[in-house]
Amino acid sequence: MLLHYCLFTITQTRDCPVSAPTHAQVTFNEFGLPVATAFGDIYFNNENGLAETNYVFLQHNDLPARWQTDYVRPFVIAESGFGTGLNLLACWQLLLEQAPAELKLHFISFEKYPLRPDDLRRALAAFPQLSDLAAELLAVYPPAEPGCHRRILAQGRIVLDLWVGAIDEQIAAWLPHSEQQVDAWFLDGFAPDKNPDMWQPELYEAMVQSAAPGATFATFTAAGKVRRGLLQAGVNVQKAKGFGVKREMLFGELRGAIAPHAPVTNNVKQVTIIGGGIAAACLAHELSGAGVSTEIISCGVADAASGNPQGAVYPLLHAERSPLAEYFSLAFGYATHFYQHYTTNHWHATGVVQLAYTEARQQRYEKIASARTNGGPGYDPAMVQFRSTAATQQLWQELPAYPALHYPTGGWLAPAAVVTQLFQGHKVKPSATLTRVSRSPEDGSSWQLEFADGQLLERDTVILACGAGLKQLLHPFGLQLQNVRGQVTQVEASAVSAQCPLVVCYKGYFTPVSQGRHCVGATYDRDSEDLTLRPADQQENLGNLIDNLAPVSWPKQLRPCADRAAIRNTTKDHLPVVGELKPGLWLLGGLGSRGFTAAPLAASALTAALVQRPLPLPAQLWQRLQPQRLCNR
């Protein structure tokens, strides 16, 4: 396993080419059921798709009987071909009806051609008995962007990781952090003769590598090539009567012919988090969801960069598919879903518009939103759209006459309220300033934490998530981080500005009204960590709003009423820093100017790595976030 992993990290730290995902082309047949035109095959049985799922995938993986045993970790299912999500919904229903209440499910599925949301809705309408679950799935269904889309379902009982892209590409990005993790494989996909590209030995080998002790598989097909491929990979393959008119199907134990191995165990039960902002709050939330208890120590709660009155949430995209854009496209989807799910009252999904107020910006934005066939990166319009001047002004007639990028699922949040809510149920030890982290002199394996008041603590597992405080704390480790001062200005709403329905971005940003005020952000000053408020920064914020939105005049009427300064922690490549710096010493920082977009996925990934569960990120992207990249020695 180690060898495999090392080889992987060497070859995969270069970004692997990822094929552009496209939506499935489907027609609906005489039964009203979806048919994939490219494959000439059906998604599920015309007579009774749900009964087939139950028979093939659930019964032949021995569910729910296997769920009755006491699982300390979530039961992990992996599936080839998400399609309509029928297998997920059937499994979900079974979980609700027949699993012990404490059992959680981690459902991982790969899909090359995601259905369009409207087609998905229409396809799932065939199962009225699953309508509530289908509605919940549809509400969180991700855009057709490559990589892993993590979604929380069933009030946190189910985590769905939907990996969009060809399975051979995506599985290579998934497997390094999923070895020995999967309890049951649903080997679905269109019929092997109609979809030979998918039914390859590499898939069977990956199934075996990912299999936990006792893992099983089931598939609807009994094709000789599939059976031989599975046997070749070491799978114990059995035949059973097929569903309905089908003669045979296959099922069995994935590691049947392979020597038993030690299960993956995670010994981390207690973690100390330093910080009281969005990074620490997301971590506390994710870790407790993973059954890890947390001790949180900080100078304060939402007292620093995460304490601004309003924060905008939208991704950082590029006119080519850079790792930065890849991270932000995945992080953006997870963040909006996360805030909607866990902090509903403080999240406002108003949409975000980014004005192309110069010719150069217009060209850049056109490229960002254009399809690959036109030389652009080809992002899904569900995430970002280019709007003409007229279409931009349809968003709000008081916007200036510029074209724009529009992020329909973006919005704004109330940072302090979000942070406080995520910390609910956690005790934060306040007013404690960490001054030094070093190896414990007594016992070289734990970490000694020295505080400004002289207190000393020894801890085995520490996560530093303390924003601007990281720069100085990590200096002795040779880690290069930068701090950047910023000031936001609040203005009183006018009759016109109070109608602004969405976040408006230009050189700065302008948020919809909250408690009679808007937030106008933000200055960016690399050379200062001084929190004294500056009149010049206020003028800069208001000046950018007035100039960039000219010729509309309403910004000129706005009067400033408050300012706030804070420090961003940034990295030279603008990616967050997430991972284990030294054994037992972890970091989550470098959240820069988009911390509220970046933090939830970063915390979810760090938690998965810490407790050794499948990561919600492609392995090569995870490699790019590692702290070691910032070490100058």
Ligand SMILES: Cc1cc2nc3c(=O)[nH]c(=O)nc-3n(C[C@H](O)[C@H](O)[C@H](O)COP(=O)(O)OP(=O)(O)OC[C@H]3O[C@@H](n4cnc5c(N)ncnc54)[C@H](O)[C@@H]3O)c2cc1C
């Ligand atoms: C002016 C401005 C405007 C911004 N606007 C947006 C926006 O619209 N949208 C967006 O997504 N992002 C925005 N950002 C960026 C965003 O605020 C940050 O990326 C994010 O808040 C960082 O979160 P954090 O938890 O890493 O750090 P912080 O929120 O800064 O929290 C750090 C925490 O650690 C504590 N701490 C620090 N040092 C120590 C120590 N030595 N010992 C103990 N505790 C310590 C602090 O007290 C604090 O509680 C803005 C930033 C600024 C400055």
Ligand SMILES: C[S@@+](CC[C@H](N)C(=O)[O-])C[C@H]1O[C@@H](n2cnc3c(N)ncnc32)[C@H](O)[C@@H]1O
């Ligand atoms: C029969 S459908 C799956 C049905 C699905 N499990 C359900 O519950 O609706 C097969 C799915 O596999 C997907 N698929 C086919 N080839 C693939 C590949 N190489 N990689 C990933 N997905 C693929 C198809 O797009 C299709 O959605």
